Amino acid sequence: MLLKKRLKCLLGTGLLSLGLIFAAPMTAAAGAAGSAATGPAAVGPASEEVGGSQENTIREVSEAEIDQYFDHTVLVGDSIMLGMRNYAMRRQDTYLSRIQFLAAGSFSVNHALLPITEKNIQPMYQGMKRPVWESLSMMGAKRVFICLGMNDLNISGLEGTIEKYKTLGARIKERSPEIEIHIISMTYTLAGKGVGKLKNDTIRQYNALLQQMAEENGWGYLDMAAPLSDANGDLAAVYCSDRFVHQTPAAYDVWNQQLRVYARRCLEVTPAVY
């Protein structure tokens, strides 16, 4: 039943990704409008697995249901996610107040797997740094979106980071077997501002690996890079706050919108619960 649900959600992700593939390249501003942008081709996972299923009926989903989707949802990430957390904090009169965050500047998959020390970086929960899987369990999280890698590529490389990501996912599932895991792609740097492996072509390769990892593990995948990129596949200048990788409130408007589109796609293929 759980697997079925996951496949349904993955189909939703696939539809969203296919939508991105077939849409014409657009400007960053158009990307903000929510339909598409340039960037790596996001291939919808698992579409053939559910292609012949009778349960693929797409149903109407209300805005209230989308709001509700984010109850018991936790977003995990680094300083990019910290920006989203701060954006959400300013909008506590919206559904964003339902989302919880485990974010810390410079956080990485590598850090997530290291023991807790004064120097190690881990998001705080209930007054102290804890392993992500422990915090998620304490929070009673039913759904987690993870966006990491920015601080990993220059340390662990692409494949090394993916391996650690899988370990992180496994530890989360071990502690919270029922939790849904969704991976958010890494977003790009401003044109020409990449350093070492933190360059946009490498990030595209990394995102392809993330998507593959998500497919193989029955996790969801949300492409946040494309909607925030310009026609050249770099982080659009209008979304960059520091001439590097960090993002503006306008960028987080796009995050907000993409999260809701993603939730809608997931819910459209999931039977309503009455």
Place this chain on the structure above:
Amino acid sequence: MKKKITAGFSMCMLAAALMTGGCGQKEAAEPATESVIETEAALSVHDIYQQIEQAVTLNVPLLLPDDFITNYYGIDLSVLEEYVFEMSEAATSAETIVIMKANDGEDTGVLADSLQEVRSSKAAEMENYLPDQFEIVEKSEVKIKGDYVYLVISEQADAILEIIEGGL
């Protein structure tokens, strides 16, 4: 800005001036200085924060919601009489201003420990990424004064601390 109670000793000053009248025109011509007795009535932390906002340009300040303070920093808000918990919205800034007044002075130790965790966590986040911000965190200190516990992480920490300490 401390609340001032003014006791006018002008009459005394005037009497003294009259008594020493022939001794020096100059002194007698000068206006009598009004003596002021100051009492140490602390401002509310919100008033103090308002003064900070007026005196210092903060970096996209964001006041943290109660749930956030409790859930993430584990601070029991019920032990506080009043508080201000501000952080910069910019992910690349370590700026943090926290002023808390405990209902009971006995809780200040626990509150200080919580702020020490916040400080330590900020330092770890900034150390290898933003050295200038790390330096600012390193210079910061959790302070206790009476029922108050406060932490200022800012490039303008000296000016902010002066306002806080002047107001408590």
